[in-house]
Amino acid sequence: MTRSRSDSLGLLARADAARVAALMPDLPALQALRAPEIGTVMVRGRAGGTGAAFNLGEMTVTRASVQLDCGAVGHGYVQGRSKDHALRAAAVDALLQTSAADRIEAKVLAPLAAEEKARRTALAARAAATKVEFFTLVRGEDE
Amino acid sequence: MYVAVKGGERAIAAAHDWLAEVRRGPQEQPAIHTNAIRDQLSLAVHRVMAEGSLYDPDLAALAIKQARGDLIEAVFLIRAYRTTLPRFGASAPVDTARMQIVRRISATFKDAPSGQVLGPTYDYTHRLLDFRLMADGEVPVDGADAEPATEQVPHILSFLNRYGLIETEEACDAEPADLTRAPLELPADRALRLQALARADEGFLLGLAYSTQRGYARNHAFVGELRVGMVAVEMNIPELGLTIEIGEIELTECETVNQFKGSRTEPAQFTRGFGLTFGQTERKALSMALVDRALRWRELGEDDMGAPAQDEEFVLSHCDNIQATGFLEHIKLPHYVDFQAELELVRRLRAEVATEEAPVQEAAE
Structure with missing residues (x-):
């Protein structure tokens, strides 16, 4: 498996909450180390795109931490306000450290990755159709 | 001064009940679902996110619905909700160089590497009402697709930068000041100014930006690049010891190229104005870039023309529409005690004048 832990967590964070729930209807037996909590993260930007950091504004984020019966600990940070989403992300993160990793990769992560890729490709294709070439015309007074 | 009043509970409750009824509109019409607001009034949603300074399209849609479409009231609701959340x-x-591009244009470089992408824009439309939208609400939707680009799209100004023709934005990771945590203090550094401008009222920034174009501290702005698209947000998570992506947000970024004659220490080169905002909020990002550039007069060694857009105290103290509307609208609330005092003052002044004038009148008679 080539997906890193941070890649998996990023994929889960960006995914639609309902889609994650559909791909993973049942949660494993777990204990919440940190109950799902809704909060914000201050998003930063850089002046001029590359310069000094500044505070752009906040986004909603939900986080949770869980421990499976086998002892594996997982953390989830997801965009938005779905506690269920954060809990499932944490559960996936924990399961990826167990023998269930391959099954979770095939059942949850691989479909999410494929769907995200398709979404991005569709967006890029739509954008590409609006790519323009501008020509400057010779103005009358120049002739 | 505002002095509390008592009473009026029944009238207030009835007013709020009526408000709820008016907000809903006639029962025979279907209620608007917040998903429909989020997806079909998306530019209103983006504006509420930008000025509410909280990226969450579902919450912004809810706020717009609750506020009957009053976007400043919606921004108010979002700001109030934000204060209840831990950070x-x-x-x-x-x-932003790694943005997945939805739109990317340059008004300065015709042949920008990676090309210009119009995206979903009102530019070049005829601004004619489309009555088909009123007739049955539906128009044929068949967007075209083309071979998708796969390469990253670099910032256009980085090409000018290569020849030293434009000032460099040096990366700096100093902890930026945060006006949501500490009151605004002047003079503000650029990071603090950009934060204030990013959440500022679009109309206020538009007016200021327009004033610079009309000659009040003119700075000859060209749109070097305007890009809209999806950007990943990364955060270091201490309990993981890792940096992960916690989401993906739509941003608008505008870089302007401005004239600069040079100073004693700097050769003649172009300078930059910068705008970055949540959502597809182009007018806001462009206005922000012009105002950012005008506010930079001191660090660039330019003259103070006495223009409003150059006046940091004026711009930063008045650009926040929630601060402004809070103070403005509070004068609608009962000020009976205040006014009573003013009334007595006016009566006393008039009485004094009448006493002084009385003998003169007698003499005239």
Whole structure:
């Protein structure tokens, strides 16, 4: 498996909450180390795109931490306000450290990755159709 | 001064009940679902996110519905909700060079590397009402597709930068000041100014930006690049010991190229104005860039023309529409005690004048 832990967590964070729930209807037996909590993260930007950091504004984020019966600990940070989403992300993160990793990769992560890729490709294709070439015309007074 | 009043509970409750009824509109019409607002009034949603300074399209849609479409009231609701949430931390600065492009245009470089992408824009439309939208609400939708580009799209101004023709934005990771945590103090550094402008009222910034174009501290702005698209947000998570992506947000970024004659220490080169905003909020990002550039007069060694857009105290103290509307609208609330005092003052002044004038009148008679 080539997906890193941070890649998996990023994929889960960006995914639609309902889609994650559909791909993973049942949660494993777990204990919440940190109950799902809704909060914000201050998003930063850089002046001029590359310069000094500044505070752009906040986004909603939900986080949770869980421990499976086998002892594996997982953390989830997801965009938005779905506690269920954060809990499932944490559960996936924990399961990826167990023998269930391959099954979770095939059942949850691989479909999410494929769907995200398709979404991005569709967006890029739509954008590409609006790519323009501008020509400057010779103005009358120049002739 | 505002002095509390008592009473009026029944009238207030009835007023709020009526408000709820008016907000809903006639029962025979279907209620608007917040998903429909989020997806079909998306530019209103983006504006509420930008000025509410909270990226969450579902919440912004809810606020718009609750506020009967009053966007400043919606921004108010979002700002109030935000204060109830804990903050987990700050993200790494977003890398807009890695944006998935929805729109990317340049008014300065016709042949920008990676090309110009119009995206979903009202530019070049005829601004004619489309009555088909009123007739049955539906128009044929068949967007075209083309071979998708796969390469990253670099910032256009980085090409000018290569020849030293434009000032460099040196990366700096100093902890930026945060006006949501500490009151605004002047003079403000650029980071603090950009934060204030990013959440400022679009109309206020538009007016100021327009004033610079009309000659009040004119700075000859060209749109070097305007890009809209999806950007990943990364944050370091201490319990993981890892930096992960915690989401993906739509941003608008505008870089202007401005004239600069040079100073004693700097050769003649172009300078920059910068705008970055949540959502597809182009007018806001462009206005922000012009105002950012006008406010930079001191660090660039330019003259103070006495123009409003150059006046940091004026701009930063008045650009927030929630601060402004809070203070403005509070004068609608009962000020009976205040006014009573003013009334007595006016009566006393008039009485004094009448006493002084009385003998003169007698003499005239």
